[in-house]
Amino acid sequence: MRFGISIAIGALMVGSAGFSGCSQTREALGLEKQAPDEFQVLARAPLSLPPNYTLRPPQPGAARPQELSARDQAAAAIFANTEGGVVAVEGASGGESALLQNAGAAGVDPNIRQLVDTETKEDMEQDEQFIDRLVFWRDPAPAGTVIDPLAETRRLQENAALGRSVTEGDTPVVIRKKRALLEGIF
Numbered sequence: 001m002r003f004g005i006s007i008a009i010g011a012l013m014v015g016s017a018g019f020s021g022c023s024q025t026r027e028a029l030g031l032e033k034q035a036p037d038e039f040q041v042l043a044r045a046p047l048s049l050p051p052n053y054t055l056r057p058p059q060p061g062a063a064r065p066q067e068l069s070a071r072d073q074a075a076a077a078i079f080a081n082t083e084g085g086v087v088a089v090e091g092a093s094g095g096e097s098a099l100l101q102n103a104g105a106a107g108v109d110p111n112i113r114q115l116v117d118t119e120t121k122e123d124m125e126q127d128e129q130f131i132d133r134l135v136f137w138r139d140p141a142p143a144g145t146v147i148d149p150l151a152e153t154r155r156l157q158e159n160a161a162l163g164r165s166v167t168e169g170d171t172p173v174v175i176r177k178k179r180a181l182l183e184g185i186f
Helices: 002-021 023-029 070-078 094-103 112-136 149-162
Strands: none
């Protein structure tokens, strides 16, 4: 008798473990998560107070009057700039001008390519400076030449004492020595 009960309990445990593993059983018992279908979620128009209170209540299943169809929404997104007449675009036919006007591309700056190229060049130069600082761990050498102040003062005083012009003679400059690869890191 005792042996029969243990077999029944064992069979019950195996059966429940088998049923809990089936996805259909889990779904029927409500143990599985059911996410909403993302393609079925719709955006509704905002609620607003009607201009007059004599409106009739809506009919069940009837389309909402303030909502646009998908076709009308697409047309509104593409042809957002439809007010006014057609502006003639240089070098374009009448149909092309109308298409560009409806698409909102009629008043485009003709020098836009140069503007974009200039901005891109500035961004690339800033990126190169950042990469140089990151890779070489130091600031870049300043542009131009550096005048040696003591030697220049001496040259100007000699020219003044001898009555020569200030621009006569070579201007002394500081010659930078080339830094070693690991110099300044440690």
